[in-house]
Amino acid sequence: MRNTTKLLGVSLAASLAALAGPALAQAPAAPPAHNMANMPPPASGAKVLVSDPTSVVMIVNRDSNDIAFMDIKTKELLGRTFLGNNVNPHMVMMSPDGRYVVTGGQRSNIAYIIDSRTLELVAKIPVGFAPEHLAFSPDGRWYYQGNPEGDSITVIDMQSLKAIKTIEGLHEPLNITFTPDGAKAYVGNYGAHWVGVVDVTRHELIKKINIDTVPGVARLDPAKYLTEIKGIFNATPTPDGRFLYAADGDLGVVGVIDTREDKVIKVIRVGPDPWRLYMSHDGKYGITANNGDSTVSIIDIAKNAVVGTYPVGPDLTGINFAAGKAFVISSTTGFLYVFDMNTLKPAGRIKIGNNLFLQTATTDTADQKLYLGSATDNSVYIVDGATEAVERVANVGQFPWGTHIMDSKDNYCH
């Protein structure tokens, strides 16, 4: 009864917000400034290594247990922040104000807060089990750390640098997406077929949005449906945050969620075992990486329909957009498959190298270059989107499996 009252209260608040129109419901929170020139000198007296947070690529090195900071212009490493043995950091992200860099230690169950100017480790915060992917609220106040093997999200207050709450009741929460106004967060549950809606004011799970029903014939196939769940990796927003696209691996569909009403307005069938949907920077197309048959499905966002399905390589770990093209990462083949986003047709492939284990990439804010982690040769490959030239930066750390650039439109993890 108490829960029902809460839900009704939240629904009423959401309805009032929706009635007030999109300006109120989705009003973007004021973006925090990230001009470090105005910040006071570091209290620790340590040397400032990064003066502009947008000037560096952050690299997550799983096996050397550090975060490396590479200058975008010089391609030189400015420093590393060692987190401790057996931490195995998973994903890195800079706070919206550029003050902190955070990561979760997948094997230490700790969130690490790094001063982005001095690269000093300033806080270690116990979180849930096996922290992986994370997100900041748009105003930078809340750091949501997903703990997929603990089925929870730890809420960290970035003012006090303390964990204030654990959101339970999730199933392998892999990614978190905040609305532009910061009022709600959507959680992809890879261990289920629903997207969780979290009220950010109270940090409470208030709703579960079922993406699609499991077909009745699934009961004949316990080998597929009862041994492992490949549910929802994330909910990818349109640039205005109005709609979310949540791919479901087992069901082979993408559910389109209207964030005003928090309901599925369309289910789009794509290829088998879609990993997630990646949104083009102009918001016109979304692409799913279908690991079931090594294809990609291109979705026209205006029509909410698949307009192209093309073969690519196996073991897809990510898709980046740059220079009017999409670059699809085939992890084990060493190839990037290229698509022209004007013609929506294949446009060749780029060989990064042999015997590589490619990971994920971020795109610079000019939408021109990709920074691709390559785990087995401890390198980051810089790919020019226009010329398709490839440059290697070696010895960035052991097993670099993620990169991040502040304000990039392609900051994701796998």
Add this chain to the structure above:
Amino acid sequence: MLHFDFSMSRLMGRGATLLVVVLASSAAYAQRQSPANRAAPPPASAPAPSAATSSADATTQMLLDRIDELERRLSQLESTAVISQPKVLVKEVHVWVDDNGNQYDHEVPGSKEVITYERELAQRRETIEDSIDEKLAEEAAGGVEIGINNVTTLQFAHQTKGDDAVADGHAYGLSAADITFAANSAALNTEFYADLVGIGGTPPEQEIDSLSLINGQTARLSNNQLSVREAWLRTELAHQKLGLSIGRIDVTTHFDRNAAANDETTQFISDALVNNPVLGLGSNGFGTVAVWDPKKSWNFKFGLQQSTDPNNQLGSLADSMFRLAEFEYIARPFGLPEGHYRVWGRSDNSGGLGYRDGYGVSIDQKVGQEITLFARYGNGEVGDIPGKLFFYSGGVQFGAPHTFNPQDFWGIGLAHQDFEEGPSEKIAEVFYNLNLTTHLRSSFMLQYVEESATGEAYVLPGARIQVVF
């Protein structure tokens, strides 16, 4: 039982020790975290006893929370064993070596870049499950992948036209089992594939005199024999844009492909809706296929194959040479989703009449994500048959949501072939493919066959079960 008691006593002993440690550490933790130690002044207006009670409650709650936290961590440790020792990895590294054998990690004058291998220690904490998965994946990557595919088909013939024939009212059954072997070397961009097929039973064409096979599974295979359908090696060259396959090949797996009408085990069963008869290929044989595929909107293929039954004791490849070339283009006409447009030409001297030529087209075009139109056309001289063969086929395939289940699909197709100086044939077929499980599919077909040579026509309902592992 004894073991259980022993374990329990050990656990209880550990538990007692742990409890003492937990309480001691919790008390110390609470002491550090208590409001008094944080120098937070008590509310001035609050009476002293109340403040003391409140502080005690807070301390108790903090202790309980701390115990909960430690119990949770203990549970995690007990439930998920981890391996914490450093992991030894061997990495490929690029180094520079000068004439004196001095090695550098960067280029220096007079040095040359070489690849070498070095041991590296990684501080990676893995669960035992991670380690087992990793080893299994390594094992699978280096081994031979074996696949099994069995298709059993039952068909009935009902004559609708022509003089009474022996096939009327008869049932036909056929079972084919494929065992496939696949192995690959990612480093060399090379793979090996072999397909052994055993087929047995009575297909309808044993009693129905048809131009094309009514059950396409028997195409290019001998009944009641174990056959090597394919055994080839494939490698990729020229920055992996050129794929070369060599060995015993079925060129129809490379040429005249069609997204909606290409597989007699899951789609149409009539061979005229699986292959273009103008290809005129009698059997699989030794051959090679080269594919230039830059992974753009087009690709080009060229193939050579021995085209008649090897049991004919041919003198050399030149005695039975089948040459084939194809250009494929991916188009998006009128804003539709992708379509594949292929045009091919072939030359064949297997009929003993010198080289005879043919050409054809194969198209599949999506008109929506769930609807695919297809068409084939062919015109040419085939084998030793006088005159030319004219052929066309077309149809449509539907997927979800126009199906019972999301993974089902069904299709309707028509095919017509006509020899310039001989008989003609009309075929129509509708099928529904029901996906029951990952390994089990069932299909239902209804075929109509009309042959001009005999003046007979038949309706053939049928069913097909496919098991794949």
